[in-house]
Amino acid sequence: MPGYVRQKLSLDFAEVTKYLTRRIREYIEESGKDGGIMGLSGGIDSSVTAILLSKATKNFHILLMPSSSTTKKDMEDTMKIIQIINAEDKYTLINIDNITEEFSNDVKTTDKVIIGNIKARIRMILLYAFAQKMNYLVVGTGDKSEIMLGYFTKYGDGGVDILPIGDLYKTQVRMLGNYLGVPEDIVNKPPSPALWEGQTAEGEIGLDYETIDSILYLRFEEMREIEEIEEMTKTDATKIQKIIKMVKTSQHKRLPPEIFRLSGRAINSDWRYPRQWG
Amino acid sequence: MGLKIELAQIRPKLGDVKLNLEKHLEIIKSSTADCVIFPELSLTGYILRDLVYEVYKESEKAIERLLEENRCIIVGLVKETRPGILRNATAIIINHKVDYVYKFYLPTYGLFEERRYFQAGDPKKDLKIFEYRGIKFGVVICEDAWHYEPIQALTLMGADAIFIPSASPMRRLSAKLWIEDSWEALLKAHSLINGIWTAFVNNVGSQEEEFFWGGSMIVSPSGEIVTRAKLFEEDSIITEINLDEVRKNRFFSSFREHNRDFYDILRNL
Numbered sequence: 072m073p074g075y076v077r078q079k080l081s082l083d084f085a086e087v088t089k090y091l092t093r094r095i096r097e098y099i100e101e102s103g104k105d106g107g108i109m110g111l112s113g114g115i116d117s118s119v120t121a122i123l124l125s126k127a128t129k130n131f132h133i134l135l136m137p138s139s140s141t142t143k144k145d146m147e148d149t150m151k152i153i154q155i156i157n158a159e160d161k162y163t164l165i166n167i168d169n170i171t172e173e174f175s176n177d178v179k180t181t182d183k184v185i186i187g188n189i190k191a192r193i194r195m196i197l198l199y200a201f202a203q204k205m206n207y208l209v210v211g212t213g214d215k216s217e218i219m220l221g222y223f224t225k226y227g228d229g230g231v232d233i234l235p236i237g238d239l240y241k242t243q244v245r246m247l248g249n250y251l252g253v254p255e256d257i258v259n260k261p262p263s264p265a266l267w268e269g270q271t272a273e274g275e276i277g278l279d280y281e282t283i284d285s286i287l288y289l290r291f292e293e294m295r296e297i298e299e300i301e302e303m304t305k306t307d308a309t310k311i312q313k314i315i316k317m318v319k320t321s322q323h324k325r326l327p328p329e330i331f332r333l334s335g336r337a338i339n340s341d342w343r344y345p346r347q348w349g
Numbered sequence: 350m351g352l353k354i355e356l357a358q359i360r361p362k363l364g365d366v367k368l369n370l371e372k373h374l375e376i377i378k379s380s381t382a383d384c385v386i387f388p389e390l391s392l393t394g395y396i397l398r399d400l401v402y403e404v405y406k407e408s409e410k411a412i413e414r415l416l417e418e419n420r421c422i423i424v425g426l427v428k429e430t431r432p433g434i435l436r437n438a439t440a441i442i443i444n445h446k447v448d449y450v451y452k453f454y455l456p457t458y459g460l461f462e463e464r465r466y467f468q469a470g471d472p473k474k475d476l477k478i479f480e481y482r483g484i485k486f487g488v489v490i491c492e493d494a495w496h497y498e499p500i501q502a503l504t505l506m507g508a509d510a511i512f513i514p515s516a517s518p519m520r521r522l523s524a525k526l527w528i529e530d531s532w533e534a535l536l537k538a539h540s541l542i543n544g545i546w547t548a549f550v551n552n553v554g555s556q557e558e559e560f561f562w563g564g565s566m567i568v569s570p571s572g573e574i575v576t577r578a579k580l581f582e583e584d585s586i587i588t589e590i591n592l593d594e595v596r597k598n599r600f601f602s603s604f605r606e607h608n609r610d611f612y613d614i615l616r617n618l
Binding site for chain 2: 294329330331332333334335336337339340341
């Protein structure tokens with residue numbers, strides 16, 4: 072990561088922590104819910120989100136939803152986080168292999184990507200069922216890098232009520248993790264959705280997150296030209312183009328479904344109200 | 350002797366200037382008209398949102414290619430008028446030379462958010478009269494036809510025809526479109542009051558959640574709709590406009606009675 076970008080992405084993480092926990096607390100209050108629930112995978116994003124959530128409210132619950140593609144190391148790491156946030160009596164463990172198998176059999180597929188997305192959506196269903204039972208909100212764990220790249224499952228890990236770290240790049244989430252005392256091996260672990268064995272984000276995308284974040288920041292926040300980004304990040308133009316293309320082609324995942332206009336006031340188009348309406 | 354104008358009611362692909370330029374060239378090359386008029390933001394598409402920052406340069410560059418064509422061409426683009434200032438613009442290309450007009454009234458209500466991106470044109474600098482094959486005309490963009498002044502000013506400055514590139518989205522779908530009725534009424538009023546030809550050229554088809562209804566039309570100085578393009582589909586219509594129809598209106602109307610005192614009152618309101 073170019074020093075210039077690192078400096079731009081470095082924040083006062085004590086302030087960031089204060090701010091984000093306050094926002095989580097206020098959102099829960101304003102939505103009339105009693106608390107928040109989230110899935111913990113043992114990765115950096117959910118570890119950081121879990122700590123923020125535990126700081127925001129005592130009323131939280133953690134779901135651990137491993138499958139056959141969850142590594143032993145990830146399971147151990149989830150338990151480390153559970154200890155850090157004193158959640159020994161605030162978590163539920165559900166293995167999703169049986170449900171996944173039933174879905175996959177019904178769809179008659181062995182495709183690892185389709186099955187991977189089924190897993191992400193099963194987790195969403197479980198989170199919402201628990202949330203409804205407890206009158207909690209579903210707290211998402213996606214970060215800005217993943218959301219921009221569209222590197223998430225629509226209505227899977229994308230199906231949540233709030234995204235507290237959704238405006239922090241992966242690199243910044245790591246910095247925040249360090250500040251919050253997330254164990255170093257969790258911070259430095261290669262990010263993975265673990266939807267199938269051996270899957271890593273950086274392997275799939277073909278670039279490390281420090282470079283990805285530099286490209287995202289320079290292109291979409293500073294609106295720099297590709298040649299300039301090539302020079303600054305010492306990255307091939309074709310790889311930069313690939314990242315930009317991922318952002319562009321995944322826009323539908325970040326927006327609500329398109330509603331075809333018929334009336335004089337169509338929802339989202341010219342009928343726009345805040346979430347806090349009534 | 351008149352001026353043959355073609356209203357090219359196209360469906361631009363949002364943000365794809367290259368493809369849109371090809372479509373423009375195809376229509377221009379096969380047209381038998383003197384002047385080909387495209388809709389508002391025809392080179393870029395209308396519902397651009399933040400894509401505006403990515404397409405303005407390319408749309409300005411497309412004008413260079415269109416300058417090679419030997420014809421009168423009117424196209425919509427995003428123009429950077431000084432660094433960092435963008436305007437909703439229409440290029441008027443005549444005999445390999447280009448001039449621009451800018452939208453004065455930027456709709457920012459309902460589904461429209463033009464003031465988020467564009468600066469409005471300045472009437473003191475940007476009201477322009479063009480002449481081609483003996484017909485003097487002015488160009489105003491869409492929302493400008495929902496006010497009296499832009500078209501009135503151009504007419505008093507000498508225009509006998511007003512071309513109105515537009516991006517009018519369909520609202521309230523029913524057997525007879527409310528928005529179509531409204532445009533008919535507006536065009537007829539402008540034509541009758543000013544003794545001018547009005548030509549409305551609309552976009553057609555979907556862009557994001559919106560749908561442009563097409564229905565481009567030409568209204569004579571007598572207030573008659575003389576030609577009309579299809580609703581909801583790409584279409585092209587050619588009509589010859591002439592000065593005789595303008596005379597017919599103005600011989601027998603009070604257009605010549607322009608009382609400036611009203612403007613003194615309006616200015617001070």
